[in-house]
Amino acid sequence: MINLSKAYFVLFCLLAISQLLSPAIFQMADELVIAAMAMLAGVDMLYNRTWRNYKAMIVPALIITAYAIYSVAIKSNEAVSIRADYIFHLKPIICFGVAYGLAPKFSFSQRQIVKYIFIAISIAAVAMYATLLTGSMVFYDLLIVPYYVGCVTLCAGLTFLLFIDNDSKVVVRRNLLQAILLLALGLVCTRSKYYGALLFIAFMVVVYRPGFFARMSLRNITICFAALLVLAAVSWSKFQFYFVQGGIAVNEFDDSSTGMFARSALYLGMFFVLSDYFWLGSGLGTYASQASGTAFHYSDLYYKYDLDKIYGLSPDFNAFIGDTFYPELAQFGIVGIMLFVMCMAWLFNKARQIHRIGGILPAVVVVCILVSLLIDAIASRAIVSSMGEYLFALAGLALAPCRTLSSKDKKEMMRNLPDGSTTLWARVFNRKCKEKMIYGK
Numbered sequence: 001m002i003n004l005s006k007a008y009f010v011l012f013c014l015l016a017i018s019q020l021l022s023p024a025i026f027q028m029a030d031e032l033v034i035a036a037m038a039m040l041a042g043v044d045m046l047y048n049r050t051w052r053n054y055k056a057m058i059v060p061a062l063i064i065t066a067y068a069i070y071s072v073a074i075k076s077n078e079a080v081s082i083r084a085d086y087i088f089h090l091k092p093i094i095c096f097g098v099a100y101g102l103a104p105k106f107s108f109s110q111r112q113i114v115k116y117i118f119i120a121i122s123i124a125a126v127a128m129y130a131t132l133l134t135g136s137m138v139f140y141d142l143l144i145v146p147y148y149v150g151c152v153t154l155c156a157g158l159t160f161l162l163f164i165d166n167d168s169k170v171v172v173r174r175n176l177l178q179a180i181l182l183l184a185l186g187l188v189c190t191r192s193k194y195y196g197a198l199l200f201i202a203f204m205v206v207v208y209r210p211g212f213f214a215r216m217s218l219r220n221i222t223i224c225f226a227a228l229l230v231l232a233a234v235s236w237s238k239f240q241f242y243f244v245q246g247g248i249a250v251n252e253f254d255d256s257s258t259g260m261f262a263r264s265a266l267y268l269g270m271f272f273v274l275s276d277y278f279w280l281g282s283g284l285g286t287y288a289s290q291a292s293g294t295a296f297h298y299s300d301l302y303y304k305y306d307l308d309k310i311y312g313l314s315p316d317f318n319a320f321i322g323d324t325f326y327p328e329l330a331q332f333g334i335v336g337i338m339l340f341v342m343c344m345a346w347l348f349n350k351a352r353q354i355h356r357i358g359g360i361l362p363a364v365v366v367v368c369i370l371v372s373l374l375i376d377a378i379a380s381r382a383i384v385s386s387m388g389e390y391l392f393a394l395a396g397l398a399l400a401p402c403r404t405l406s407s408k409d410k411k412e413m414m415r416n417l418p419d420g421s422t423t424l425w426a427r428v429f430n431r432k433c434k435e436k437m438i439y440g441k
Helices: 004-021 029-048 051-074 079-102 108-133 147-162 169-189 192-207 218-252 259-276 326-358 360-376 386-404 407-414 424-429
Strands: none
Touching: 004 029, 004 079, 004 108, 004 147, 004 386, 029 051, 029 079, 029 386, 051 079, 051 326, 051 386, 079 386, 108 147, 108 169, 147 169, 147 192, 147 360, 147 386, 169 192, 169 424, 192 218, 192 360, 192 424, 259 326, 326 360, 326 386, 326 407, 360 386, 360 424
């Protein structure tokens, strides 16, 4: 009989490798791995009758399937676009649901293998980017955009962060410093969204302690305000360029609009779409997704709202048509937006639960994953790309212990604050601190 945990580990490693492969080298790499993960879950449900363990995958998969049926019924776009968009949204659902339902526990040696993989692909990604800086175009088609370096290093850093725990304090310190180094490597991507994610991760590692938000003292409020000021400082120029200057140009709909204004147009058009398709949206493959571009079938909505005149969204050149995530929610209407908010709330609630049963480390990692993806979604679509797929799988691994709890136990735990009163940083570097990062270790 196949060992499901070992089989999942192999697939998890392949999913990690796909962070470097799937953007341009082998675009179907992640899809093949995720299909294998879905089959692995199917074997578990069929032979071990554990379908209840996979409710976190089955329920959202049924919802997105219902939207696909709705899209076909109203003929939102050609079948090829609907099918592609359906697959794009289904992949991160499978990644999280399989990890959460199967709940594999990686051994020390397995965790080391995953780390070595990320060290290798992070060095490879940064090296390829370095060649571009020297003027060489050898890896230009493979890297696509510099932000992919940040995607790889963000996945690497959060993986190292989740796997830092060890019986030796010296090893733990080394692991945390390696995680910080990998995250710092991503700064070469020079993207404000990466700076914002990195700032939040630093806040959660160095400043956050159990009960921080429950006890909002003057000190805590000052720290939060200072963090927001720093975040505003590193992102204001891009925000102004995309959504202030870009919004003015989009309102004029003239030929001087550039590709950088495509995001502004998509955000503005989102309200037009919702006004016409308020409840269930315009359907899959119709708006602000890759599946709505000429790579599949160009959506009629762009003609309807004159967005086909915007550079980067036109039929002749639509490279920026899937360059954001939040405008894409217009495809699902107000019902879909509410379901997305409920999904995020459910995940943050699970992070609170794991804080109480698993310790500060898995909770910090999950919150960092979710916030990083939500920040990225402002001006990218990593949440439904290979980066989002891997990070959702990592979140599933971290949250899996919550699945075994009964409703009564969960209510009992949520009445109390999590144990401990020190930051993750202090638990690693303060020799006098005896508080653990993972309970039971």
